[in-house]
Amino acid sequence: MLNNLSKPKGKLGVLIAGLNGAVSTTFLAGTLAVRKGKAKPIGSLTQMGTIRIGKRIDANFPKIKDFVPLADLDDLVFGGWDIRNENTYESAKIAQVLKDSDLDVVKNELENIRPMRAAFQKQYVKRLDGDWVKKGETKYDLMEQIRNDIKSFKISNNLSRLVVIWAGSTEIYTPIHNVHKTLANFEMGMRENDDNISPSMLYAYASIAEGVPYIMGAPNLAIDTPALIDFSKKQNVPIAGKDFKTGQTMLKTVIAPMLKARMLGLTGWFSSNILGNRDGEVLDDPDNFKTKEESKLSVLEGILQPELYPELYANHYHKVRINYYPPRGDNKEGWDNIDIFGWLGYPMQLKIDFLCRDSILAAPIVLDLILFADLAQRSGMHGVQEWLSFYFKSPMHDVDKVPEHDLFIQLMKLKNTLRKLMNEHPITHLDTNGVEEFSDNIEEFLED
Numbered sequence: 001m002l003n004n005l006s007k008p009k010g011k012l013g014v015l016i017a018g019l020n021g022a023v024s025t026t027f028l029a030g031t032l033a034v035r036k037g038k039a040k041p042i043g044s045l046t047q048m049g050t051i052r053i054g055k056r057i058d059a060n061f062p063k064i065k066d067f068v069p070l071a072d073l074d075d076l077v078f079g080g081w082d083i084r085n086e087n088t089y090e091s092a093k094i095a096q097v098l099k100d101s102d103l104d105v106v107k108n109e110l111e112n113i114r115p116m117r118a119a120f121q122k123q124y125v126k127r128l129d130g131d132w133v134k135k136g137e138t139k140y141d142l143m144e145q146i147r148n149d150i151k152s153f154k155i156s157n158n159l160s161r162l163v164v165i166w167a168g169s170t171e172i173y174t175p176i177h178n179v180h181k182t183l184a185n186f187e188m189g190m191r192e193n194d195d196n197i198s199p200s201m202l203y204a205y206a207s208i209a210e211g212v213p214y215i216m217g218a219p220n221l222a223i224d225t226p227a228l229i230d231f232s233k234k235q236n237v238p239i240a241g242k243d244f245k246t247g248q249t250m251l252k253t254v255i256a257p258m259l260k261a262r263m264l265g266l267t268g269w270f271s272s273n274i275l276g277n278r279d280g281e282v283l284d285d286p287d288n289f290k291t292k293e294e295s296k297l298s299v300l301e302g303i304l305q306p307e308l309y310p311e312l313y314a315n316h317y318h319k320v321r322i323n324y325y326p327p328r329g330d331n332k333e334g335w336d337n338i339d340i341f342g343w344l345g346y347p348m349q350l351k352i353d354f355l356c357r358d359s360i361l362a363a364p365i366v367l368d369l370i371l372f373a374d375l376a377q378r379s380g381m382h383g384v385q386e387w388l389s390f391y392f393k394s395p396m397h398d399v400d401k402v403p404e405h406d407l408f409i410q411l412m413k414l415k416n417t418l419r420k421l422m423n424e425h426p427i428t429h430l431d432t433n434g435v436e437e438f439s440d441n442i443e444e445f446l447e448d
């Protein structure tokens with residue numbers, strides 16, 4: 001299977017649920033500008049990153065896009081769904097992430113991208129109202145309509161493959177219920193309009209049913225249920241999620257492994273955010289915030305493993321706050337106050353003030369995930385794609401495994417997966433200097 005990986009033929013459809021949001025329109029405008037040669041894909045590993053192949057002495061560092069046969073940006077065809085019937089140029093203007101001069105470079109292309117009607121129910125995103133929505137007696141009907149959209153988009157654009165990605169609003173917190181536990185329960189639940197089945201789950205089911213990879217960019221329960229994971233394996237479809245890892249949490253997954261690597265203790269970590277975009281408004285509702293909070297909180301426990309290091313981490317206090325503050329728009333400010341202790345318990349502090357831009361950080365992640373999900377599909381990979389954990393705050397993983405949150409372990413996992421896909425040796429960073437038995441097995445263990 002792996003030997004046959006070659007440059008893909010034909011066009012790749014990209015269908016985005018939440019097509020008119022800040023992340024989506026920033027991704028679209030940027031990708032279209034890059035393919036016109038008017039911008040650089042900064043932040044995108046697939047476009048700018050390199051990968052070491054072979055031994056250090058070989059000094060062979062091709063670009064990732066030259067090493068693995070990814071789809072060309074010229075072959076991407078964009079579409080999607082939203083609850084607002086605007087073209088993506090109008091929406092990008094409303095989002096106020098990119099300057100007019102940057103949007104005008106791709107104005108015609110953006111004006112031609114319009115959403116299909118969304119499967120939407122207000123009870124899952126209480127702060128939004130939508131009039132560009134599908135009608136159906138049951139959730140099963142809505143799901144069937146999404147399937148039809150996917151099919152007709154494929155035919156009318158003469159596509160060879162598709163990827164579906166959720167960059168829609170964060171839905172309310174939903175714990176796992178019986179309806180999520182088996183495929184039969186889930187299918188019955190859609191027919192019976194079970195309240196625990198949200199729109200993002202309908203898009204997920206529809207994509208898998210159509211044999212299309214599904215990526216979950218928001219933190220709510222959607223594809224990470226036994227029913228849909230099982231379905232993705234049956235249908236040979238790769239899935240990945242959840243919650244794009246962009247600002248504060250990305251930093252957390254770099255700083256926390258550093259503290260643990262040096263056996264420095266933690267007494268408290270207070271994270272607060274102000275942001276004023278529509279995402280911030282949605283998260284201002286307590287039920288939607290709870291979804292995000294769970295996702296942001298899970299990271300520290302996973303990295304620090306307090307059960308293994310009780311003297312260092314058992315009693316740390318971790319708080320995450322998100323405050324809706326309209327004047328800042330998409331330009332989020334994330335503060336972290338970190339109380340740590342070192343040798344003999346002496347206290348120290350770290351303060352981080354990240355003045356970031358949410359959608360500027362998320363857009364290249366969307367691009368990479370689309371290209372890698374398509375690669376996974378063409379490689380015959382299916383089910384949860386743990387090697388894409390690099391991109392997520394709450395990386396999906398098999399039930400019998402603990403998640404991996406450390407950004408650099410995640411990167412190593414991603415790159416080794418690419419090496420393996422292309423029949424190259426994974427790199428273990430083993431020190432083989434002067435150890436004969438190790439050097440003998442150099443084919444197996446490529447040292448750093």
Ligand SMILES: NC(=O)c1ccc[n+]([C@@H]2O[C@H](COP(=O)([O-])OP(=O)(O)OC[C@H]3O[C@@H](n4cnc5c(N)ncnc54)[C@H](O)[C@@H]3O)[C@@H](O)[C@H]2O)c1
Nearest residue numbers: 018020021022023082118168169170218244246278279358
């Ligand atoms: N920007 C980041 O750094 C970042 C990081 C992690 C996760 N996210 C998540 O990505 C998502 C998008 O963020 P954003 O800033 O673009 O938000 P946004 O509010 O600008 O965009 C969301 C879009 O989804 C649409 N939508 C809502 N329900 C829908 C449905 N059922 N079907 C189709 N469309 C629907 C909305 O109308 C809106 O256009 C959010 O869930 C956010 O939490 C963003």
